[in-house]
Each structure stands twice: as C-alpha cells, then as structure tokens.
Amino acid sequence: TPHVSDFDDWHMGQGGFRTDWDFRSNDNLTIQGDIYKGRSGQRTSVSSFSAPFSTVIQRDTDLSGMNLLGRWSRLLSETSNMAVQFYYDRTFRREPTFEERRNTVDFDFQHRFKVTSHQELVWGLGYRYSRGDTDSVPTITISPRSRTDNLFSAFLQDEIVLIEDRLRLTAGSKFEHNDYSGFEFQPSVRLLWTPVARHALWASFSRAVRTPSRVEHDLVLTAALSPAAPNFARVLGSKEFDAEKVLGYELGYRIQPADRLSVDLAAFYNHYRDLLSLEPGPAFLEPPGSFIIPFFIANKMNAKVYGLELVADWRWLDWWRLRGSYAYVQMDLRPKPGSGDTTTELSAEGSTPHNQVSLVSFIDLPANLQLDGTFRYVDNLRSQKVRRYFNLDVRVGWHATKNVELSLVGQNLLDNHHAEWSGGTQIQRGVYTKITWRW
Numbered sequence: 001t002p003h004v005s006d007f008d009d010w011h012m013g014q015g016g017f018r019t020d021w022d023f024r025s026n027d028n029l030t031i032q033g034d035i036y037k038g039r040s041g042q043r044t045s046v047s048s049f050s051a052p053f054s055t056v057i058q059r060d061t062d063l064s065g066m067n068l069l070g071r072w073s074r075l076l077s078e079t080s081n082m083a084v085q086f087y088y089d090r091t092f093r094r095e096p097t098f099e100e101r102r103n104t105v106d107f108d109f110q111h112r113f114k115v116t117s118h119q120e121l122v123w124g125l126g127y128r129y130s131r132g133d134t135d136s137v138p139t140i141t142i143s144p145r146s147r148t149d150n151l152f153s154a155f156l157q158d159e160i161v162l163i164e165d166r167l168r169l170t171a172g173s174k175f176e177h178n179d180y181s182g183f184e185f186q187p188s189v190r191l192l193w194t195p196v197a198r199h200a201l202w203a204s205f206s207r208a209v210r211t212p213s214r215v216e217h218d219l220v221l222t223a224a225l226s227p228a229a230p231n232f233a234r235v236l237g238s239k240e241f242d243a244e245k246v247l248g249y250e251l252g253y254r255i256q257p258a259d260r261l262s263v264d265l266a267a268f269y270n271h272y273r274d275l276l277s278l279e280p281g282p283a284f285l286e287p288p289g290s291f292i293i294p295f296f297i298a299n300k301m302n303a304k305v306y307g308l309e310l311v312a313d314w315r316w317l318d319w320w321r322l323r324g325s326y327a328y329v330q331m332d333l334r335p336k337p338g339s340g341d342t343t344t345e346l347s348a349e350g351s352t353p354h355n356q357v358s359l360v361s362f363i364d365l366p367a368n369l370q371l372d373g374t375f376r377y378v379d380n381l382r383s384q385k386v387r388r389y390f391n392l393d394v395r396v397g398w399h400a401t402k403n404v405e406l407s408l409v410g411q412n413l414l415d416n417h418h419a420e421w422s423g424g425t426q427i428q429r430g431v432y433t434k435i436t437w438r439w
Contacts, residue, residue, distance in 0.1 A: 040060065248270045261315075
C-alpha cells in the first residue's frame, strides 16, 4: 500500500474578551472582541494555461482575523426598550489558488414598544459596509479585484394577541437595498393557536431571498479537463444574475400528553425561483491554442422542496432524558424552458439525505458524573456517491467543582472512518478531552 501523507491537519490560536457594564438600572453596555491566527492543510487541483495543465498540490491555507463588537441597550420604560450595536470584522485568507483581505463594518439599531396591552411593535435599521481585496492564480479572475459592497436594511414586526392565551398573530417584513440586485423585501406571517392546554398549532408563510455575491457577478474560473491537453471548462459570472427567491409554507403541531413527554410534528413546503444554473455556450479556441467550453451563471432553475420532522422529548426519570427525531426531505429541481443545464438538477437532488434519524440520551450519574450519547442514521447521498451510515458519539463529564468540568468524548465510534461528503475526505473515529473553567 503506497504511503499517503497527512495533508489536512490544522492549527489555530485564538483569544478574546468580553466585558459587561450596568449603568444605573436602565443602561447596559457590552464590549467583546476576538483575534485568531492559524493554518489549515488542503489538497487541491490547480489549473494552468501551460503544461502540465492541471496539478494537484498540498499546501497550507493561512487564515487570520479579528473582530470587535459593542452593544448598548437602554430601558426606556416598562413597555419600551432600544439597542444600538456596532461591529467590525477583519479577515484574511490565503489559499493555494486564491487570497482575500476583507474589512466589514456593521451598524444596527432596534426599538421595541407596546402599542396596547395586546400589541407589540419592533422596528429597526441597519447598514453594512464590506470591502474585499483579492488576488489569485491566472486561471481564476475576479474583476474588479477590489470591491466595496453597501447594504442598507430596515425591518418592522407587529405581534398581536387576537384572543388572550388562545390566538396570536405575528407579521412583519425586512427591507434591503444591496449593490447587486437592488431593492428586496422579505415579508413573513405567523399564527399560533392554543385551543386547549398542552396543545398548540402554528402556521407560517414567508418570502426570502439570497442576494448575489461577487462570485456570481465578477468570477471567471477556468478549470483544466486533463493535465495532458489544453482543454478547459470556464465558468463566467454575469452582471445580470438576480437574487434567488423562495416562498416558504410551514405547519406544525405540538402536544404534551404528560408532564414528562412532549411531541412536535412540523411540515414544510418551499417553492424556489430563479436558482443558479450553469448554461453552456459554444466552444471556442483561445490563443495560444486553448480549447474553451464556457458555462454562464444564470437564474434558470426552479425547485420544490418539501418534508417533515417529528421530535419527541421524554424525561423518563428524574436523572434520564431521551430525545428522538426523524426528518424526511424531498427535492425536485426543474430547469426553466430554454435552459441547457443538465447537471445541476441531478447533483442538487442527490446532495441531501432523504431520511435522517437521531436518538440522544442524557443521564445524570452519582458523584457529579454525566453520561451522554448520540446515535444517528443518515441516508445515502446519490450524487455524492456517499453510502448511508450509522454513527455514535459518547461523552462522559465530571463536575470536579462548581466552576470546573472535565469531559472525555468519543466520536464516530461505529466506524474506523466513513465519508459524509464527496471529495475523498473521511471522518475518522476520534477521542478528545476537554476542560471547562467558568469564573
């Protein structure tokens, strides 16, 4: 068996702080920050316009950054409060094929107040400034290399008690303006009905969008089809790429048949429009002799996704709690008329497991010991060629003192290794210890 080197090790150092102040009885101030630096091993394929046209390299990815957050909240009255938040983030990432330095500044304001004893309003404003500077190998082009993005946002939410302790309505919307797709609105409505004690029925409708990014607008990615010949596939971004949209419908029911048992059942149906597709174009020759097959990023894919989830929480004994769940998901993607995309439909539909089952156990033992276990079943991923698998994690914890906790954790105990995604990366069986000190 040939020797296979370890290429995906990673090292990270991180430090941070948080401080909270109370001024009189109406004002609170929180300031916190983090700084980190590390590296992560990667194995990746690098394309070139000269021979060899594709090379697999193993190289560390350097990453570092820092962030600072300040939040001030004030209690204006017994029925009203406000909060102001400022956030700054700086990140740096250098991969074998790509490098980015990004600075982000975010401002957020929120105000809550009661209109009547049965109605409460929450509204807010926000602004985000983000600038990214990039560099890359010749087969990856982001133009312009530096770009500043501005995001303006506002939201309004109204919560109304229609029938005391029986019927509650929550409605509102978020409004945004971004530099890629312009103005966007995202309304939502939720209704909660509790006809009798220990029974609750809820329903909701919402509209959401995923706004474009630099990748969809500015990217030109050229990938070699083989190391030996100058044949390439090229993905090209489009300034016309619009936001992806979804209309979501949800329905849920909760029952508590006993003091120690609760059961939740929820179903959803999502209708997606204008999803990303890769539209093939006519092949052409590019000097000095490269054969290029282009694929243009477009909004020519729709989808319907539906499913359900069943969750039961049972505190069987005072010292033993069980939580079980089952989830089912079905995806149905359809290209729009005129689309030439033949790969996104199959790859996306097979990238999510149809069935997932989990059982979690929490046991409190004598002598301040805890024994927790999680069993999982995950269905196969057809497009990823990943087989279904069973998994078990076990944790033993000991509260040595009021502020100190020691833990021993075993992960993925049922297999030496297994795949959870394509690409060759395997999840291995592992054991680690953890010390937590609170003061």
